[in-house]
Structure formats: structure tokens, C-alpha cells
Amino acid sequence: MDFSFKKRSVKKLYLEYTVLFLFLALCIFGTYLITGHSFIWSKDALNQHLPLLAKYREAVINFFHHPGTLNFWSWQFGIGSDTFQVFSYYNIGDVFSYLALLFPAHKITRAYQFISIVRMYCVGLAFVYFAQHFKFRNTTILAGTTAYLVNSFLLYACVAQPFFTTPFILFPLIVVQIERILQGGSAWPLAGAFTWMLISNYYLAFILGIGSLIYLILRVTTKYRKTLSYLHALIKLAFATITSLLLSAIMWIPELIAVRHSTRLGAQFANGLKVYPLYYYLFLPKQLINGDQWSFMFWSALGIVSIGFIALVYVYIHAKKYPLITISLGLALLMLLIPAVGATFNGMMAASNRWTLLIYLPLSTAICLLVENAHCISHHSLKIISFATGIYVAILLLTFLFENENDIVIPLLFLLTSLLLLWLISFHRLTHPQLWLLSIIVLNAGFNAIYASFPYNGDFSTKMLSRGQYQRMMAMRYGGLDQGLDRTPSYRVSTISENQIIDVPTIDNDLTSGLHNIDSYYSLQNQYLGNFSTSLQNNQYQTNVPLRQVDDRTVLNNFLGVKYLFVQSNGENATKIPEGYLLDQSSQPIINYDSGQPSDIQDKKDFIPTQTNRYKTNNEFPLIYWQGSYISQKRYQKLSPTEKERALASGVVVNQEKVTKGMEQANLDNHVYQLRSNLISNRLNKVNPKHLKYTDSEEKYYIELPQLTNSTLRRKLRGSELHIEFSQIKFTPFSMKEQIKYEQQHLQQMATNPGSIVNYKYNQYRYWRYHILNGSPDISFKINVGSRFGTATINQPKQSTLSFFKQVKKTTLNIGYYNGGLPDKLSFQPTKLGTYRLKYQVVAEKLDNHYHKQVATIQQHRLRKLKFSPNKVQGTISTNKKGILTSSIPYSSGWHASVNGKTVKTVRTNQAFLGIPLSAGTHRITFNYQLPGFRTGIVISIIGLIWTILAAILSLIFNKNK
Template sequence: MKSIFSLKGALSILFLLASSFATHFYFLQSDSYFTVNADALHQMAVFQKFLAENFRNGNFMWSWNYGIGGDLFGEFGYYYSTSLFFWISVLFNFDTIFDTVQLKLGFSILKSFCSMFIMFILLKYLKRSYVASVVGALMYGGSIFFLKHSLLWDFMVDSMVWLPLMILGFERWLKEKKWGLFIAGLFFMLSTNFYFAFKSSVFLMIYAIFAFLGTKQDFTVKSILRFFIGWGKFYLLAFGLAAAAFIPSIYALFHTDRGGKVNDIPLTFAPEYYAGILEKTFNLDGTYSILGLPVALLFLYIAGYTFLNRREKSFLYMSLFMYFLYFVPFAHSFFNGLSEMQIRWVYLLVFSVSITSAFLIDRVAENKEKIMTSKAVIPFLVLIFGLFAPIYKDGAAFTAYEWLAFCLTVLCFIVLLLAGKLGKKAFYLLITAILAVNTFGTQAYFSKKSLGSFYGQDRIDSSVLSRPGLENKAELDMIRSIQTSDSGFYRIINDGNNYHNAPMYQDYHGAGTYSSLLNGKLQYFLKQHHNVLFDRDSINKFNHFNNRFYLESYMGIKYHIVPRNADAPIAGAKMINQNETLKVYENLYALPIAFMQTEYASKEDVEDLSFIDRDELLLQAVYTDKPVKVLDWEKYNVSDLNSERIDRPEQLIAENVEQNGDVWKVHENGTVTIPIEKRQDGQVLIEADLKSAQGNRFDMEVEGIRTQKVPVKDKYAYPAKGFVFNLSPSFNKDSVTIKLSPGEYQVSSIKIYHQKMDTERVKQLQKQSLTNIQYDKNKVSGEIKVTEDGMLTASIPYSRGWKTFVNGEEAETYTVNQVFAGTPLKKGTYKIEFVYTTPLLKESLMVSITALFITIFALFRSKRRKD
């Protein structure tokens, strides 16, 4: 490895460093920012700034600005919290969204260089030439897979850095039986991201199998066991070292609610998918391209195969196996954890092809005089007639990229035909130039046409980053005004933006988030148990409580920020502030974070209630996950709940809707109008139990309130049953009109309720609540005087990480009302403290410390043996 410190090595590394900037040239010279108005902005940019601020302040466990309160270390392990690159970024100051996305561009260049550099070292260790090592590294770290994911989901390319390090460590163990680097590579791979750790771990097994087949070993049971146990024990040791990062994240994963869908994975793709196999491999087949491999690879594979030795052929076979998996639907599901199909594993294919290309370049160059004419003609004809001719036949003009690929195909054909007459250096130079030009050309075209134009990176300017929910002065001024005048604990809903993670960025306790590892019980509570309506269903999002009186009171929603022309969002709210664009309403009936309830309801009673009645029950009684034996309290009579049906279904009027029993066929502009009995005050809510008969996407609107149901088979669909619409407090009609997009629907029921707002009950609970509330990072404390035995109910999402202390002594914490934390109290005066620790963090940290001691001992023992 001393060769990398030679002049050639230094020049190679400088070339890769320059290449990492060149691959980002489009973004460096762009007047736009390194983000797009999708997950990159709605999630990644916000998460990185939010987590960095919390971690700098010593808060690693919990934040009230995440959802209605959520775990930081475990639930963000999927994104950043365990990433080395993120922890390096914490050293930098990025106070605004502008700073954050600019920093991301710098880190994208850094990760690109690191992936190329480590890949280069790996190829040099495998005794590849400088030229082949540079080209292989460039193809890997400069792939469009890297560019696309670095822009859209930057955390996903961290594993592209650690994969070649892990393989380098494996090769070093295989050849020299030195295992320190292998442990390091495995540690970074396992600790950075559990999701990609799974993919890379599967690939390690595949790599090991082909490595075993490529070495001259006896294929006996003993040799197989010795080989796999030999490196497997180091994998287990590295897993132990990474436990503190890996296990809390896995715990969070297993406590999400992904809807319980069964994914229908076909055995094969449609025939037309395979008909475009060359286009999917070598061309940029539209905006969703993910491979875009250089056309020269087909020439190299065909021309160089016979020149490879047994071990080198194992790399080629491995790359062909990974390529085969690319066209197998089940592989896309398997690498995604046996879930829906995703292409995020393709970096493994890119790695396999890149490492193989380095061997092929060297062997073809060394044997150029032996290349038969047919080995140049066959790939040339395949590409001309299989890739370019169909484009010409369809009458479509070649794109700039297709012209580039065509010219390089012709050039590669000529170079191979003349290979025997070219000097070795000239041949190396030409092949390298073809591959490099193809790689840079692919990057440039893909960046401009796909990432820039289609995904919209070229449309991100300061006005986008200053939209409501982000760096918006009007909103920020209003939020700071609320926080200055009210220093207590409460939650705010900002109705004026669609950024679910705005509370994280704008620094307030909100009621929503957009994240992949949502608390499963909370998601179930909102979307199935209470059927809160959102603009579209999703397994990853929530952002309000539908302005439903009892839900918002229970959750402590004290303030609403709304556009200036909007009505009061919730009945009884009082406007307290306004500026040129916004108004603030105060909910006088918001409850503190914890309050006493003295009656209980059974789970059976709750399940039989309508969604509307379940709302009110939250303030009338409590139901728990298990019997509370320490309390002798009364059972609440659910018949006392005050909702009443006010619809007159027999007078329903349908326009452009054909009704056949419970099947509705809705045509263009189809509406259904249902007369109701008018009531004073209170809320009017509609429970609609209907669905698309074919499981298709559809839109539904009730009195100006819209929602969209995504297709049942959509990977992000959440299987909630029906809808609940809460009409505006200003609604004063004698009928309700429902609009549906054209289609066929299965309609089980449509019920319209009037629900009185029991403000007196809220006032009672406000008097029986926690006072002198103090909260900081991962704890909440306060005092309470209990006049009647009951359950102290908190609007804190329950987790085994929460501990409750009553007068300094730990008390049992119950799951109450499906998802919240509570503890029983008898009559008396108490000091209460809720304290949170990321679940399994302490236990997994002990595992990591133990593994560290074992590693140190093993290294010391290994050194002593050598001495």
C-alpha cells in the first residue's frame, strides 16, 4: 500500500479530488441551492439543523418539537443521529435553512471523494494499476446513484463510503489474516444506519461466497465452516461494538406502525420492462434512471472475460449476479427488508461493476494483441441495434447524452479493433478517456435534466426557502410573540403551511411531523382509533387534529396560527394577535400536559363507540392497557356521551351519482347532499365509511374540506377505515354536500353528528391538573393536589423509556387512552416528575463497552503472538 504515497498515487488522489468537485459542477455553478422541494427540504434539511442544535446543547434523548414529543437518538437513527458525517457537521454552525443546504453540498463533495478514495485504496490493494483503480473509483463515487441520493436523501450515501472500507478489511483478513480494519469497516457500516447495514450485510455474505468460490480451497464442509466462521466472529464482534447505535434504532423501527400491508410482489416484471434492458443499463431512461453505466463496459466484459483468472472471474460473476437481481422484483423487496420494492440497494450493483471493471481494464490492456475482432463487433452490434436503433426507429431525436453514448460506442469499437497496434499506454489512455468522459457526461446530463429540471433543484431560490414553515419572517415573529407572552407548556398548530416538520425548524411545540419512524401507537391512535383527517393519507405524516374540540383540548393545543382571511379554527377560540398576513387564536379550553381523571372505561366499551364519541371520552374517563388494581374507582357510563345524529338519509339528493344499494357510481361533478337538523353551538362532524371499489386513488370534499385517498397498493398508503370531517365552526347550513371524484365506491355508511362542547368539564380538569410545570430536554415536572383517587393522565406519547417519579420515588407508568403515559394517584399532594431515556440505550451501551474490551484484549493478544 506504500504505492499510494508515490507520485502516481498522489496524482491519482488529486484527480479523484478534482473529480468529486467535477461531479458536482452543475450544482456548484447553479444559482440555486443544493436541495429540492420534496423530502430533501421537508425532511433532511430540517432534521439536520434540528438534531445538530439539540446535540450541541447536550439534548440527545427527547424533543417536544418533534411531533407531540418524540425520541431523538433512536427514531432518528434511520437518518442522522448515528452517522459519523452528521457528527462532523455538528462542529459547523448552520443557523438557517440557507446555511444547512449549502453545508449539504460541501458534505456531498466530501462523501463523493471519500467513497472514491477508499475504493481506490481497495483496488490498489487488489493489485490493480493506477489507471484501473482511478477509473473504478470514479465509476463508483461518481455514479448517478450517488448524485441522485445525495441530493434527495443525503443520508443514504453514507453507506457508499463504508462499503469499500468493509470490503477492504475483508480482503485484508482474507490475504493476511489481519482483522483490525475489517472490524472498523463493519463498525461504521453497522452503526451508521441500520437500514443500509442490512443491505451491506447481505452483500458481504454474497461477496464472501464468491470470494470463497474464487480461492483455491477444498470444497469440504470443514473448509466452508472454517471460512465463514472465521470472518463471522468478527462480524459479531463489530455488531457488539455498534450495538449502542444499532439497537435503539431497531427498537424504534419495531415500534412503528406501517399499516400492516401485505405487499404483492410479482415473480417477474412485465415483458416490456425486459425489452428495455439495454436502455435501463446504459442509457438514461427517463427521470427515474438509476444506473446509466458507461457503454464501454459491455466491450470490456465481452473482450476481457477470457483473460481473467479464477479469483478475478469471481468478481465478474458476482457483478453479473447482482445485475441479474436488478431485474428480479423479489430482490428489490428483499433488500428493502421484505417490504415494498425499492431500488436503494443498487449501490451494491454499482460497487460490483466498478470493482470488476478495474480487473477488466488491466487484463484487456495486458492482452490487447489477443483481442479477436468478434469481441469488438459483438458488443458494437448489440449496442447499435439494441440500444440506438430503437430510438431512431421511434422517430425520436437523440438527446445530447445519447449522441455522446453513440460516439463513445463507435470510438470504443475502433479502439478494440486497433488494440493490437496501439501501445499499452495509448490503449490505457483511450479506454480511460472513454470511461471518464462517459461518466462525467452521464453526471452532467442527469444533473441538468433529471435532478435540476424534473426534481426541481434549479427552481430552489431564497423565496422557496422563505416559505411558510421555514425561514418565514411573519410566522417566526408571530411564534416568538406567543412564546414571549406565554412561558408555559403548550402546543401550537400553524395552519398556514404544509411543512409537517415546521415545529422542528421554527422551534415551537407543535402537533405534527413527517418521519419514517413515527411512534406506532400514536399513529394508530390518530389515524385508526380517532380517524383524524389529513390532506392525504400517509404512513409517515400527521400535522394537526382536525380542529376537533376534545382532541385539541386533550393535547393541549393552546394556540392556532392561521392566515389573516381565515375564520376561527375551533369553536370558542379567541383572536389575540394579528399582523399583515396572519392571525393568532387562543384556545381557552386547552388542558395542561397532565391532569387527573377519576373514572375509567373498558376497552370493550371504547371499541363500540363512534370516532366522535371516542373524542369526548378522552376528557370524561380513562382506559388503560391493564387493570389498575391500586385504585378503587368508578366506571364511566358511555351512554352519557353527548353526540347525536342529525342527518336525514331518507332525503338524500344525488346528482351525477348512480346508486345501487351500497355501490355508488360517481360521474363527473358527482355530488351527494344530505339534509340535517340544525343545532346551535357545538361541532358538526361527518363519519363516512366508504372506499374505492377497485382500491384506486380518489378525492373527497365535504363543504370545502378536501382529502385524497391514495391507492390501496401505494407503498405509502395507510389503511385507515373511512373518514371523519369536522366542519368549520361557522358552518350554518341545513344540509351537507359531499363531492367525490369519478369512480365506483363501496359505501357502508355516512353519518352526520352534532357534538356539544362540554366546556364545564374542561374547566374541571384544568383545576385538577399539574401546576408549576417545569420542562427541559427529556423531563417534565410539576405539582398537583389530588382531591379524589384517579389516574394522572399526560399527553406524553408512552414509551418504555419514560419513568414516572412521585415525591422522588419511581411509580408504575401505565399506557392510557391507547398511547399516552399515566400513573395512578390517591388523594394527597405530590411532586411529579416524568423522565425519559432512549429505550435500550443503556443496555446496548453496556454491550458496546463489553465488545470494546474484548476487541482490545484480542488485539493485544494478537500482537503478543506476533511478537
């Protein structure tokens, strides 16, 4: 197959595509409208894409009104973040984001959904542009376009991860422009495509860059090996690459710096996987044509129309004629089998096969080849296709029998119908064969799209927000209790862990209320903030979510300046309120008579209402404050996580200890008490936690605290927060054979009735099937610790959780703050059979007058007369001795400071935060933020622009003379 750059009449083709898209768009998006849903997913779209689009629109309009004003720091992205770091990943380079400027602010949800449709239209447009360079009929091109446009990846991405549609637009354009150069054409179009690629999103540019290089190598090897003018082609490719790198430097240089200082650095390669779980390989064949599925299995989201399988067989029958497609798809299959490939494409992190977005171009081209040549396929070839289809159908039926999921039935019907059509065409029973095949492909794609968005099909479509729900949720983010609160960044707010005020699975970011919530969920997070969270063993830490609610730990909430907590009374952990937070205001009570009520109610006044509560404290640390005593790094590292947390009120840890010369060391007698504990089984066995062999899922455990039976100690420890500090967590799952053996033993023990018998053969299969489908044995587990406040959980995610995977080797559980006496027993329950090796200690952190006096002292030493302006915060302070001005502002090399107009070097305090050394006296302090790498990026981009202009002039002169 050869590219041709000869002009052809394409107006009719694009008109036909537009009509086709209207039908497909109705199938993709129309079902949501019929069922009362929007195109807004209640996870990433709710947390990130839509509110960030609104924020970015606001920032762009502000820039138009105040040219030259670029605000690089936001106090609303968690506890504070670089705006460029966030916007560059989602918005700045996304040309479609700017369509939001056409809509008023109150119509932002409409803008977001309109942009989703436009993106998808451009995806199909890109494939039409690509395919028109071949000698294909219009119907053939439309058939391939339908397959390219409607697939599992895009059906998910267009409503859940919209910017993942952009590479579907870019890759066909890049391939065409590489081909143009290989045929001796201009390098300028490729330079433009590469520039767009580099500006749009660094992560997607990385995937597209590798994909482009693979295409170039394969194309030269299979087509131009002997005819290519290598020097000329290399010069043109180098020109396009260098020009695009120079022009886009303003984006990728700051982005690269941000990535290097993010929590993603140092992630475990491929989440520790050497091979995928067995279920992955079993169900991978089904993925190919299961176009309406959402369980992507490590993002291996193929899901094209059913005729795609037949197209694959067809091109492999004619492998010598189509070497590029057969080699690329064969290589892709091998790549899909190896986790290390997915991890490499994913920036050396989790084994995420998002790179499969590159596969759709050769797959759809294969479908075009089949449709174009359908009228001349030989009977011999059709017999081979039929035989291969029969084997494939048998595999799918075996998969169906094993998995018992009927989602493959309709794709199978379309597969067999497509094969039947090819036989009818072969026997000349159908006129206009391409039109018949286009019709079956469009029907298949339309059905997949409708089925994917119907509410009865699993849980994805039901997680789309209802129309108007986004605005309502944002208005009631805190149950209406945020009304009247000052929006200054000098304090922050939070919620309680697992306690959802808004009825969605998770809501992290708050970009709409104007308050400053410590919780944030973005792809790039400050590396130092991650270090702080892991140092204090914050059980809620994740790479994308470094703090969340800091596990409701009192001192951490105080340190981060959390003044208000919002809590839903009927939610999880509703009574797990940190010390010092008192009920301040409540929403109007609502009584649910059918749920959550006591069974013995005698009077209407005894019904328990549901309401949102706001708690307030006076113990929040100031945003910026002075500390006169310090803690050395060596001393700090010897402290337990709870002692480290408690030490935040006693002194400051500085990464450059030379600046603490002349300061006194902090007193760390902070009333953190270690308690003896015993692990007891309900079988009355004392268990060694260092070797807990968990073989029976019905066995229960308890952590006994024998010292707390002593009334004197109980009185002493009143008003303490109870923590369990795990210094070692190691889980070894049983082998499949051992797992099934112990489960069979449990059934035998449960068969206590006369005449009971255990069917070992049946249960052998039942357990084996269960473990295969769930990827067992694997490293995931949970450990639940129960108290009167609820359940605290250690969660080791599966390796298939990709971006949210973390290997839990140690952590600290906050059981809760006990105003009265501490409990003498806690429930303790693993969830997975296997061997646990645990080292832990139970500690009581007493939050008494000693702590409150330390907080009061810190509050007296706050930076006063705070003034916030874009990229800047100012204030004044008077001190009587040398110390450190510290803060809870995340540290970055972009922060610069001046004291009384003189520049001073910033230091990193308490692992992650901005600080400066300060001598005695009265000082006027200014902190100013500049985007790291921005000036360098501008200079290089200007050089690139000059280079481009000069190159364009020379090119024009050369072409004119030629």
C-alpha cells in the same frame, strides 16, 4: 482476477484522483451554484437532514459543556420523541456529521454542503483503495472510480439523502477486508469495518450485511472452494462479527427496540406487489445507462456511464475468467425483477431497491477490466460486443418511440462513441488507449452530472433551495407571527392541512423556531401514536408522519394541546378553521393584483390581501391532567371514530383496566349525531355506494343530506363539525380491456356534432400507451369531497410510493366546522374508473357548551407548577378522589414515574399516551425518561471493549512470538 495485498506506490494515484474529483465535483455541484441554488433539497434535506444536523451539533456541544448530561427526550420532535431514536438513524453513527463542529452555528448550511462534498470525495477514495489491490494501471482505476462516483443513485443521494453515500464508502472496504481473511490475513480490519457499518445506520447495516454475506459465499464458491482453510477463516470471520456486535451494542440494541415499537412494524410486505408494473420491465434496460434520470422506479437507480453496457458484454464473453462478477451481476438482474427481493432488503416492508447501491462495485470493476484490456480485445470479441450493442440500441430506440422521452439520446451517443473508440484501439489507430477511454468516461460522467442539476431538466433541480433561502424560510416559518410567544413545551402549535405558509411542496418538522409543532416526519415514529391515529381514523396518517395536522379536527387539536394555528390566507383550506380558534394576529398584508382577485372590483379597497394569520384558542387540553372517570376498552371499541374523539373530553381509556377499579364510568352522551345521506349522480340517478360502478369520468356525484332541509334540525346542529366516517373502502380497478372500452364509449357519447367520428384504432393505442406508462390498472385512487371550505380527499397511493404507501380500507374525512347551518349537499367525486364498495355515515359532532364545560373541567385539573428539565417533567396536583393522571405525551417504556418520591408504574392512556393511577390527595409528580436498552447496550459495549483489548494483547504476543 486476483486481489493482491502487496504494497504498491499509490501517492501519485491518490493525487491524480484528487485532481479528477475536483473536475467531477464542479460538474456535480457547480451547476447548482451557477444557477443560484444550494445543495439543499426542499423535501428531506429541508425537513430532516439539515435541521437535525444543526440540532445534533447543538446537542454535542452541550454535552462537551456539561459532560455526563445526555438528553434522551425532546419536546420538539413532533409532540415529543426519543432523541436517540431520531439521531441514531441520521447523525450519531455518521462520522461526517461531526465535521459540523468545525463551523459556527450560523454557518450550518455551509457546513451541511461542505460535508456533502467531503462524503462524495470519500466515495471515490474508497473505490481507489479497493481497485489498487488489482494489477490495474492508474488510468484504469480512475476510469472505474469515475463510474463508481457518478451514477444516478449518488447524484440524487448526495443532495437529497446524504447518509446514503456512506454504504458506497463502506462496501469496498468490507469486500477488501473479507478478501484479506480469505487469503489468511488479519481479522482486525474487518472488525473495524463491521463496527463502523453497525454504528453508522442500522438500515444501511442490514443491506450491507446481506451484501457482504452474498459476496463471501460467491467468492468462496468461485475462487477458494478447494484451497480455503475453512476453520481458520470461520474463526476469523466469527471474531470480526462478534467483536463488532459487542462494540456497537450501545447503538444497535436501543435501535432494535425502537424499530420494534415503531409504526414501521407490521407494514404490508412489498406493498402487496407480486410483480412490478409492466412499465418497470419495459424501462429497466434504459435505466442502466441513463445516468441523469431521477425517476428511479422503485429505487432501481442504475444510471452508470454508457460504456458500462459494453463492459457487461465484455465480462460475459469472458465469463469463465471473471465468474464472481458475472454471477453477481446476473444474480442482481434476477433480484431486480422480483418485488419480494427489494422488500426483503428493505426490512420486510416496501419493495424498495435501495440495495442496488451494492451493484455499483461489480459494475465499476467490470469497467476497469474493459479499460485495462482494451488494447488486446480480439476482433471476434468486438464483433460480439457490436452485435449486442446493436440489439441494445434497438431496444432503447423502441423505448424512445414508445415513451417519447429524449433523456436517452446523449447516453446513446456516448455508448456509440465508446464502441467506436474500442474499434480504433483494436486497429491500433490510437495510442494510450486507456487514456482515451478514461477521457470519454469522464466526459460522459461530467455531462450526466451537469444535465442532472440543470433547471431545465425536469423538476428535481428546481426543488433545490436557492442560496440563503433556508435561513429565510426558518426565520419566517410562521410568517413572523411566532415572535413573542412563550417557548414552553406545555402547549403546542399547528397549521392547517395542505395550507403551506412556506412556498415548498411540504414542510413538516419544526426544529428551528423553538415552538412545538404536532407535525413530524421521521423514519422511525412511535408505534402507539400510529395506533392512536388509526383508531380515530385520522385521514392524514402515514407511517413516517403519524399526525400531520390531524385533518383539522377540533377535538384532536384541543386534545393535543394546540393553542395556536398558523394559516396562509391564499392557501388551501384557509377557511377550514376548527371551532374555538379565533383570529389573534395577522402579518402585514400583501396584495397580488394579478392572481386571486375578484373579476368585478370597482374600488382599491376591494382587493383581497395575502397574509399569514394566527388563530388562538382557550380550549387546548393541558399537557398533563387528571381524569376522574374512565372508558373501558370494550366500550371504547364500540364507538365510531368521531365518538372516540369526542370521548377524549369525557374520560380516559387505560390499557390496564385493573387500575380503574373504584373509578366511575364516563358519560358518553356527547352530542354526536348520525345523518341520513343519499348518493346522487348528475344524471339524476340514485347510486348505491356499496356498489358504485364508475365508468364515465364526466359523471358527477353528490352526497345529499335530506334531514338538513328541515329548519328545526339545522338550528339544532348549528356549531357542528361535519365528518364522513368510512367503515369500508374497497376499490377494484377495471381490467385494461374494460378501461379502454369505457373510455371509447365516453368518446362516442361526446361526439355529438354532425359529422363527428371516433377513431377507435388511434384511441385504442393512445389509451393503452397511457395506461402502460402510468402503471394501470393499479389499486390507487382518490375520492374528493367538496364543500365551501375546499376539498377533502381520500388518497390511496400507488404501490410505487414505497415508504408512503398505505392501504386505505377505512378513514374519516373532516369536512369542516360550521358555525352556522350545515350544508344539505356535498360534492363527491372518484378519480379512477372502477368499482367502489363504500360504507360510510355522515355525522355531525356538536361542539357546544357541554363540550366547553368538559374542557374547562380538564383545564382545572391540570398538573400545576410544571417544571421541565432534561429527561424530566415535574409538577403538583390535588385531587379529591381516585383517578388517572393522563397526558398527551407519547407513551414509551422508557418513561418512569414517581408520586411523592415513591416509584409507581406507568400506564398507557387513550391508546398512546403516558399516564399513572393517582389516589386522592396532594401529590408531587415526577416523570423521568431513560432510553430503553441504553444501559444494556453500554454494559455489552464495555464487555466488547475489554474483549477487544484482551484480544489485541493476545494478538500482539502471538505475532511477536511467531
